[in-house]
Amino acid sequence: xxxxxxxxxxxxxxxxALVLLRCNYSSSVPPYLFWYVQYPNQGLQLLLxxxxxxxxxxxxxxxxxxxxxxxTSFHLTKPSAHMSDAAEYFCAVRNDKIIFGKGTRLxxxx
Amino acid sequence: GAVVSxxxxxxxxxxxxxxxxxxxxxxxxxxxxxxxxxxxxxxxxLMATSNEGSKxxxxxxVEKDKFLINHASLTLSTLTVTSAHPEDSSFYxxxxxxxxxYDEQYFGPGTRLTVT
Numbered sequence: 555x556x557x558x559x560x561x562x563x564x565x566x567x568x569x570x571a572l573v574l575l576r577c578n579y580s581s582s583v584p585p586y587l588f589w590y591v592q593y594p595n596q597g598l599q600l601l602l603x604x605x606x607x608x609x610x611x612x613x614x615x616x617x618x619x620x621x622x623x624x625x626t627s628f629h630l631t632k633p634s635a636h637m638s639d640a641a642e643y644f645c646a647v648r649n650d651k652i653i654f655g656k657g658t659r660l661x662x663x664x
Numbered sequence: 665g666a667v668v669s670x671x672x673x674x675x676x677x678x679x680x681x682x683x684x685x686x687x688x689x690x691x692x693x694x695x696x697x698x699x700x701x702x703x704x705x706x707x708x709x710l711m712a713t714s715n716e717g718s719k720x721x722x723x724x725x726v727e728k729d730k731f732l733i734n735h736a737s738l739t740l741s742t743l744t745v746t747s748a749h750p751e752d753s754s755f756y757x758x759x760x761x762x763x764x765x766y767d768e769q770y771f772g773p774g775t776r777l778t779v780t
Contacts, residue, residue, distance in 0.1 A: 597773040
């Protein structure tokens with residue numbers, strides 16, 4: 555069975571500071587891993603994904619994530635937060651179907 | 665990237681009535697579509713997997729007689745909430761799988777259902 559754990563339902567960072575959203579996964583087979591962002595009352599937008607190959611994945615809006623098999627982690631980072639980054643972020647794992655984590659709401663402090 | 669649309673974007677219905685939500689893949693053919701529901705401030709929960717031309721596969725705990733899914737063509741899947749009740753009020757999101765090497769999955773913008 556596959557599962558996703560996102561540490562911290564809420565994360566607050568100051569504008570310009572480093573963003574770090576944590577995600578750990580469980581999967582019986584090599585997983586595909588995703589980060590999605592959701593703005594209020596909207597659908598999901600794919601930030602980035604890991605399938606195979608390079609473990610450091612770069613996505614849109616300056617976000618990146620690193621797949622660490624030994625730690626079963628896929629943490630999302632951004633060097634400098636912007637006010638527009640405030641949203642809900644979901645980590646997801648996929649074998650035959652996508653399973654989402656519970657989400658982390660990112661708050662940006664002015 | 666591929667585009668998935670949903671219609672309507674929001675709907676209000678009275679308790680006891682049925683409401684249909686459409687999910688369309690606009691520029692690709694999707695043999696598989698997925699339906700999720702999302703309660704306020706919660707994650708997306710997979711309800712069912714819809715395969716074109718066959719019966720949907722429902723996740724444990726999802727009432728298939730209440731949430732009717734039809735995937736009649738390669739570009740359209742519908743979710744009908746039958747005899748809706750206030751507890752069915754939720755955000756329903758569909759996604760469509762692109763039949764490619766990595767089977768990319770694209771999400772629709774969601775449908776907000778409010779049952780009064």
